[in-house]
Amino acid sequence: MDEDFVLRWPRALFKAQTADLLNRRQDLSDWSERCELLLEDVFTTTTPLEEFQRLREASRTGEWGEPAPNPFVLTPEQKWLADLLARADSIQYVGFRRPYYTERLGGRLNDQISLETAGHEFDLLVSSLTRRGYLEQVFGKDCPDDPSDVNPADVIASLHPGGDLWPIDRAALARTPGDFLDLIEVLHDLVSAPRRRRFHDWSGCGWHYHEFSPSIGRAVYRWSVNRILDRTTLGLRLAEEGEDRGRLVAVTDRARSDLADRMVSRQDESTSGVVRHAIALFRGRGVTEHDKRSACTALARVLEERRRLLEDKLAKKDEGDLFLIANRFAIRHQNAQQQKNYDPLFLDWVFWFYLATIELSDGLIARDEGLA
Incomplete structure (x- = not known):
């Protein structure tokens, strides 16, 4: 059972x-077809889709003139989907290849x-997403009845004119890491998950996808690409939130990553934009010492605005120590009294503090x- 239900979505x-589909089951005339597309896209095996289709076929016994089904009673396939949702937390994710005998024997673990x-795994991922319609909105459908006049290489080049990124060349990705990382970001901006489809059986055409969702497509893409990047030594991953969402950012430990994710989602009208920009500056790909210093300066300004609050809640000496670093060490102001001869690594500590x-x-x- 476990091996028959394997997720390739977050x-x-x-x-x-799934919850959205269940809530809209009375409103969508093509509800079952949407469910089938979701199940085919979400799982790596065909078992979930086939079980759903068997239940759907078994319940197709109605004839003209029969009363409409009771909207308060779930059909067999709807109940099956609700049960699947209830046990979603126990469904396993798609794994990576486990080492074989000689690899284990040789200790290559x-x-x-x-x-x-x-690069090889990324190419396989993009090929899978292409088959599932995630690039059809921008690349078009090359249908025998209506051939597409879109050249995917031209689409990619319009966003990244500096390199030959398409079609994907695995060997080139390994030779030129910069192009590889750029392509990861470019495709993030192009993917879009289809919500509906229709089958065209003429001359082996296959599925035509439509009603695309960029937000769903990009969420699946970020999660999938990050699973690859997390196993490399690059120290990068696609940001999930903030103004740098979909851009490669430097990896930190899980606690600091979680802190950054929480802070880019905060809703304070007066300071949330400043904080999001500071985080984007600090964790950006290719970040410089100047970028880190600017990020620390931005956060110091937010704390300055809340100085009275901190005075009320903390001992005055402790509150003053928060700003001593910013004022004394060439972060918040620039003057002759400030200390400038210190290791830039301290900027990391100041930022997270x-x-x-x-x-x-x-x-x-x-x-x-x-509120709390």
Whole structure:
């Protein structure tokens, strides 16, 4: 059973889309067809789709003039989908290849992969997404009745004129890591998940996809690409939230990554934009010392605006120490009294310290306003 239900979507996205379909089961005339597309896209095996189709066929006993089904009673296939949603947390993800006998015997059990292997897995991923219609909105459908006049290479070149990125050349990806990373970002902006489809059986044409969702497509893409990148030594992954969403950012430990994700989602009208921009500056691909210093300066400004709050909640000396770093070490101001001869690595510590302090101040404000 476990091996017959294997997810290739992020679990939270699968649960959200399944719940949405169940809630709209009375409103969608093609509800079953949408479910079939979702099941085919979400799982790596055909078992979930086939089970759903068997239940659907078994319930197709109606004739003209029969009363409409009771909207408050789930049909067999609807109940099956609801049961699937209820056990979604126990469904396993698609795994990576396990080592074979001689690999285990030789002790080659390192999970890290080379850039060449990453390029190979990325190529397989893009091929899979293409077959599932994720690039059909931008590349078109090359139908025998209506051949597409879109050249995918031209679409890619219009976004990235500096390199020959399409079609994917696995060997070239390993030789030129910059082009590989650029292509990852370019395709993020192009993928879009289809929500509906129709089958065209003329001359082996196949499925035509439509009603595309960029947000779903990009979420699936980011999750899939990050699973590849996390096994490399590149130290990069696609950002999930913030103004740099879909761009490669430097990887930190899980606790700091979670902190950054929480902070880019905060809703404070006066400071949320500043914080999101600071995070994008700090974790950007190719970040410089100047970028990190600017990010720290932006966070120091947010803390300055909340200085009175911190004065009320912390001992005055402790509150002042928060700004001593920014004022004394060439972060917030530039003058002759500031210390400039220090290791730039300290900027990392200052940034995360300030970001965590802003989160602390958010919590203090929420508590005082009765929101926490």
